[in-house]
Amino acid sequence: MATGTSLSAVFPLGSRLNERGRLEVGGCDTIELAREFGTPAYVMAEDDLRARARAFVAAAGPAGHPQVSVAFASKALPCTAVLRVFAEEGLWCDVASAGELGLALNAGFTTERIVLHGNAKSEAELRMALRHGVGLIVVDNFDEIDRLTRLTSDGESAEGDPQPVLVRATPDVRGQTHEKISTGQADSKFGFAMDEVGIAIERIEAIAGLECKGVHTHIGSQLLELEPFRKAVVELSKLGEFPVWDLGGGLGVAYTEDQEPPCIEDYMAAVIDAAAEHLGVHSQLLIEPGRALVANAGVTLYSVESVKRNVSTWVAVDGGMSDNLRPMLYGAVYEAHVADRFGGATSCVLAGKHCESGDVIVRAALLDDPRPGDVIVTPATGAYGFAMASNYNGVGRPPVIFCKDGQARVVVRRESFEDLTARDVP
Numbered sequence: 075m076a077t078g079t080s081l082s083a084v085f086p087l088g089s090r091l092n093e094r095g096r097l098e099v100g101g102c103d104t105i106e107l108a109r110e111f112g113t114p115a116y117v118m119a120e121d122d123l124r125a126r127a128r129a130f131v132a133a134a135g136p137a138g139h140p141q142v143s144v145a146f147a148s149k150a151l152p153c154t155a156v157l158r159v160f161a162e163e164g165l166w167c168d169v170a171s172a173g174e175l176g177l178a179l180n181a182g183f184t185t186e187r188i189v190l191h192g193n194a195k196s197e198a199e200l201r202m203a204l205r206h207g208v209g210l211i212v213v214d215n216f217d218e219i220d221r222l223t224r225l226t227s228d229g230e231s232a233e234g235d236p237q238p239v240l241v242r243a244t245p246d247v248r249g250q251t252h253e254k255i256s257t258g259q260a261d262s263k264f265g266f267a268m269d270e271v272g273i274a275i276e277r278i279e280a281i282a283g284l285e286c287k288g289v290h291t292h293i294g295s296q297l298l299e300l301e302p303f304r305k306a307v308v309e310l311s312k313l314g315e316f317p318v319w320d321l322g323g324g325l326g327v328a329y330t331e332d333q334e335p336p337c338i339e340d341y342m343a344a345v346i347d348a349a350a351e352h353l354g355v356h357s358q359l360l361i362e363p364g365r366a367l368v369a370n371a372g373v374t375l376y377s378v379e380s381v382k383r384n385v386s387t388w389v390a391v392d393g394g395m396s397d398n399l400r401p402m403l404y405g406a407v408y409e410a411h412v413a414d415r416f417g418g419a420t421s422c423v424l425a426g427k428h429c430e431s432g433d434v435i436v437r438a439a440l441l442d443d444p445r446p447g448d449v450i451v452t453p454a455t456g457a458y459g460f461a462m463a464s465n466y467n468g469v470g471r472p473p474v475i476f477c478k479d480g481q482a483r484v485v486v487r488r489e490s491f492e493d494l495t496a497r498d499v500p
């Protein structure tokens with residue numbers, strides 16, 4: 075995929091600085107967007123979402139595996155308009171709760187293309203998945219097998235067909251990433267230990283209402299090297315032969331200009347080659363990218379409220395941990411720019427508006443003489459920002475604006491004061 079933009083690859087495809095030196099995303103001037111829709115705002119380039127989806131699908135072809143399906147890990151950006159785009163592009167959808175399952179169905183994913191995950195699925199969630207007959211339920215633990223036994227013997231399933239399931243394995247393979255998003259190690263809250271996978275499969279095979287199709291793994295997220303993905307496949311191959319293998323997501327993205335993740339094509343080739351070599355080419359292969367589909371398709375716009383100088387220069391904006399929790403949750407690093415004055419050299423702390431000293435979006439942002447009223451852009455915020463947004467300090471969550479060919483449209487409106495009290499019971 076041509077990932078080049080006239081800016082760095084952290085920005086959505088096609089982004090540029092226009093003649094007035096202002097950032098344009100999807101052909102829309104971000105200063106105008108801030109004026110029209112207010113800040114903070116999530117801005118997504120629709121063409122970028124489609125281009126990345128197509129790149130994943132196209133990369134499956136030349137890699138020479140006959141049956142590869144790409145499922146969007148909806149936790150990364152559970153926004154109906156985005157899900158619709160990916161449903162239209164022919165992707166599958168990975169969901170991890172009844173809510174995400176409802177969103178996926180509502181957005182147009184057919185049930186056969188939905189994969190349900192979760193290490194603590196409730197009975198209600200499993201019942202919903204069984205009734206709809208989702209494509210695959212990924213079984214995480216023995217208690218879940220007990221729960222599925224009860225539910226299927228009570229007749230919960232779509233038209234009485236056995237429910238296809240996978241068993242989630244923890245292959246004890248670690249990639250280099252933050253421990254809070256590493257999942258493949260032996261001591262993980264997700265999945266079965268390798269020596270328990272066979273027992274889990276045997277137990278599932280004894281249940282008339284279930285059909286074990288294969289094995290799933292997801293070793294972690296924001297992985298910038300391909301070797302751990304290959305290693306995981308080698309480990310999984312020791313479990314035997316299965317009709318379906320789901321290798322999870324985890325391909326990392328560039329949050330800052332200096333990061334160089336593998337491109338989609340190299341990642342797909344590595345995973346598919348490893349699968350062909352170690353798992354065979356006659357099984358169906360699933361992969362579940364989340365951030366690699368959406369992170370760089372989005373930017374967040376903020377307005378500067380105050381600039382304060384003490385030991386540091388503190389640039390405080392009108393959002394923060396309520397719209398992007400990742401820096402506070404696991405030290406994720408972003409870059410920031412004044413949307414109409416790129417190329418700054420003043421090291422600033424880009425601080426949020428929330429009542430926590432830890433509410434810092436970027437610790438060392440190089441900004442050009444920031445002033446109150448400036449629009450600040452943080453690129454690569456398309457993944458896990460909207461998803462983890464909150465109403466901390468009573469702020470309304472930001473809107474999502476889709477931009478394409480110079481046209482902007484609101485696909486999620488800003489939360490209002492009324493929304494903040496909508497659940498109150500008088």
Ligand code: PLP
Nearest residue numbers: 147292295323324362363364365
């Ligand atoms: N699949 C599973 C089972 C996951 O748990 C996750 C992330 O938590 C993903 C896919 C997506 O990961 P990423 O966004 O890093 O691609």
